[in-house]
Amino acid sequence: MTLREIQLPATAAAPEQTPGSGRRWLPGLLVLLVTLAVAVLGVLSVATPPDPLPADAPAAEFSATRAHADVEQIATGPRPVGSTAHDRVRDQLVRKLRGLGLDPVVHKELGIDRTPGHTMAAPVQNIEATLPGSDPTGRVLVVAHYDSVEIGPGATDDAHGVAALLETVRALRSGPAPRNDITVLFTDAEEPGLMGARGRLAAEDRGDPDRTVVLNLESRGTSGRAVMFETGAHNAALVPALADHAPVTTSLAYEVYRLLPNNTDFTVFREAGFTGMNFANVGTSANYDTPQDKLANSSKASLQDMGATVLSATRSLAAADIAATGKGGEATYFTLGPLLVRYPGALVLPLAGISVAACALVVWFALRRRAVRSRTLTIAAATVPLPLITAAAVGWAGWQLMTLVRPHYTGFIFGDPYRPGPTALGLCLVTAVAVWVWATVLRRRCGSLELTAAVTCWLTLLTLLTALLVPGASYLFLWPALTGAAGFAASVRLPASSPWRTAVAALPAVPGAALLAPMVALLFAALGLVLAMAPLVVLVLLVALVVAPLARPLARRPLFLRAGAAALAGVVVCGIGVARDGTDSGHPAQVSMLYVADGKGARWVSSGRSAHPWLDPYVDADTAPLAAEFPYLKEPDEWRTGPAPRVEAPAPTARVLSTRRGADGSREVTVRIGAAHGAASQLMLYADTGSGEVRSLTVAGEEWPGGNNRPGVKGRWGWGFTYVAPPAEGVELRLKVAGDGPLRLRLLAKSAGFPEGALAQDPPADVAWAAWDAGFTLVAKEFTV
Template structure:
């Protein structure tokens, strides 16, 4: 096919196009730098401002060791936090009770005795309540300086600054929830037992999935119009409706879930960079970004101060806004505007298609083919961006965190992802240009963007990710067609039209990686593809002709080879930077299970062995270990272990009655060795559970009934079961669970490895 169409005669000058692309890259990188975090303020900062230095004092106090439910460190942290709030003059209390989580898939239920810290600063003329929320418990083995020390520090320092200012109009509550890590238990109890005196309530919830990065308000309840407008006034605030959509398709959750379900208005804000440290023993105060802490605190204090002086009864009247972040602040507009903008894009693209076909620069067939090529290119770019890290993990799995599959130093892997995606797009374009007119390829890219925007409209904010950069870019291209007789102006028009794309999409590529390489790299590849599509007119002028050859190799083959070589170099450099011994200690899971009935023990891990040390312990092939770990069905690597002298959990039968084919058991479970949690599972071949209460809280009946209960204490926990009996005796499986592997004889962790979520389980079986 002859591609030397009238479009080729009007191609932009190569030199000016190169300069335009470089300028757009500079604009995009400048936008990334402009969103960097502020300089942390020290402890001598003015009393009415947020100080990361003062907030760090609280984080260091509570994050010296893990705060697992029922542990001494957990109790000590609670006492410290209560004391600090009382010292500020807030009316502080500890609300205790049972929090419970029943998974909808019938898996093991979870509960705990939780102790929420609630402190009130009464308003002068309240219209409602502003709640500053974080959680103070941690997973096993992690001191939780980020998760959720950053939330604790933000909340306490914001509370101090509010106290130092004028008396607020609305009531303000500091809520430090308990049991978040094992099923959002504290927030569930708080919302179910909340006081009616709260009135209209807005919650600022704080979280972390890493130890650095820009704090992003990734979820806001609807109606969100007033909340978004308030957030937009905060320095360094970052929010995005697309991020909310992305988070909601993931299995993760936060206390926000219960706040929203209870009808509260709420923000959910978190940092996510540095996720290799998430839930790790290395989540320590010295590794937490003070810049991120300062930025989170600045935004929280500004939003809280505005809300405490607002009429909170008006929050329900706010509309539904779409929001996205720009270097200068938040862009937000009513939801109906997103429909209008998408309609304008569809109309403009339709006009573009008709005009190019009318001028003979394209046909319906070539536009359709180009649209298909663009769709394939986007998919392959996303795959190519994901592939370098996927391959690296297969070659050296020890580099990746067992929780987030992220290395300590991901930057060069991120560069490899961007290079791979861009390389696929350039190579695909060079290949397609030998088969389709350049004009059709440009039009096809815009058709794909418009079509995707339309099908994304049901999901708030997703269409805007494409429409906001595409409309100006399309306008720049169309204006350039009327300036062909004035050589510098067409290139300038296209470049100016693409500036919004650079401002929005280059930061989007960078922020995508906060989701981690496994999830963020493919998304970054998609954003690279969108940016490439919107600047395709410039690339068409810059890239060599498809007929160009380097020796006997075509330009397409040359480009492909260069891309593969570049990605390979990036992967090798990244692997060297993340080599064993060059970073913080690598992370491993290691669990221990003692079967007290058989007096046998095993080592186990939910992951494959990641080092010579763990391979020596986990010598047997992975298989389900439901007897040792009744809450897990997935295969686990394992191997024999020494038998530790640990007491088994105990069960006392308090009452046993039978009537009409049903049997009711009242039991007390306890852990003589003082483990953090106890658990009970009913053998479904011997009985079916029709009703159950645990520590007075109703559990969901199930054919395969089981639960884990944290912080039962020395007195244990009382359980009532109503059963239909299938055999003469009911089979029960008991466990208790702690987190100190040093109780195992001969256990010596290597100095170059850190064990995540250390677990010690002692089990026994009973038939009654």
């Protein structure tokens, strides 16, 4: 399409005007260029963290270079709870806090989770230290977890958070005492189930939720900006603390986060009545919870952004009246580059009502002036869902084609490869072409103002729907809708011969780009290519704001040729992105592979979520269910399996210590479970609910309910319990069993890695363990009580 071809008709009903000047397209081009510039700047603002400050930065400032020295000491290897490396880091943190002038306390507690489907206990060691305030109204509790997954060193998850807390304390100690107490809490056993936070909140000295604000530091990737993605109640009193160093944030983020199967330590605090904010970086999520979360992939720039953000927020809250926090309401908030925009959540519905009234008024005004026709406007509005559906289809089909070309893509935990940028850009180009085709085809029977009005009406409808259903998302559509109504009204008033008429109608694309373009980038980072349909649908609204007023009708042949060439360019960009995202030692394929054994023998098993030729000799293409022998492996329903050599591995042991009759006719059976031939990282006990009933379980004086606590699980193992990091002497359990009949129990011992001699050879450099179901051993034993 040439620049001259964006010239629009004088009115909706009039034929195309012959330009009186060769420069009538300049106003439209100007709006287009400004929109592109704003969109690019918006994307860069959410994707590019600041440069790390050097080690000689002023003492009051956060320096990622100083903090990264702690990351290098912490993330030398995996440090799961119960391991020697875990204890080394615990002692190191205690020494570091003492060196900073604090008096740390190690809380040895039992983390407990009685949630159905997650019944678990873990002995934890939480580290806590407080910087006293001069006149406290409450405390700021800053939290990070110091354990890691069993297969990776956790350089960012959560060594970045731990190091950021240490550097924050150092920076705070360099100045005057804060008004409020500032407590740092390094939680334990977050990875197996948020157990450290659960143990701390079960203690009597957990603190007053009404006088505490929690700042939690997490990571769900190894790069990118710091994102404040979740708040507790009364966030209108919290969000202003981000103003001096604003992270990427949006009140939409929590709406999205609630839909994802993710939890952090902050979840436990929020459910216990605490408020606060949750921070993480989400770039390069392919490295998350894998061996790739290592020092080589640790971004100092991301650490700088996280640390500077949390230091600034801590200082602000430490000077505030914490007790007044509970009086605050809810807010709508978002960042525009370095600026934090916020307003009371109570305004969301009234503003939505204003946008509806404004849209109705300007459409009525345009109809009265005969600038648009009601029938044609209705047709245009009815077709707006077509590009939205097309965008969703592009996202879905794109992922299916990618996994055909790159089967290893299915092994990434969040469905996002190491280098998704070019592929995402290609999908965006294809989507933009689809929107342009839609607008160009409609322009054969609709005027530009009618198409513009249709887009504005849809933005207004989305404003109202989100205000009612997901208030935190309403702002995304509100401001484009309001400016769209204003631009539409102004364009209607301009003379039909004015070259600025369509340009003014397209002006709302500029604020639309400021809001929607960063959201597209953020959604790609948060949801991955597997859910590319979500950011692509948002992109449709942005592109529609531009092309609705500027598109020009074309004959079929030129339309086909130009659209085909543009779409092909998008496909080529996608292809280049997929082609350059192969596997190598720095970007390995992530495979699922476990060693499992029971009385029937040993097997290699794989979930089948990923593929690599190295895996094929170990597991067959045929699949089989495993939940009957290994209840922990409940998902997927079918696993790839293959024979494995039977070698010595940590195996479960069970010994009945006593049995006695209860007053209600039940039996109380005391059992000691443990592991032989090595240490187990977890012991899992399952009961056959078809053979009997567990009424309750008591461990260390704590009681868990019986019955059927594994909802939705297929098969007979309907009750289960997991003990994390069991001691060498084992764990004593007291089971209350209904009736006299035998109860079948299945005990599993989980241990990190594979038994020595089990693998014929180590995986090649371009293969690594996936974040799920990889790199550990399960040995099962069945017994009856």
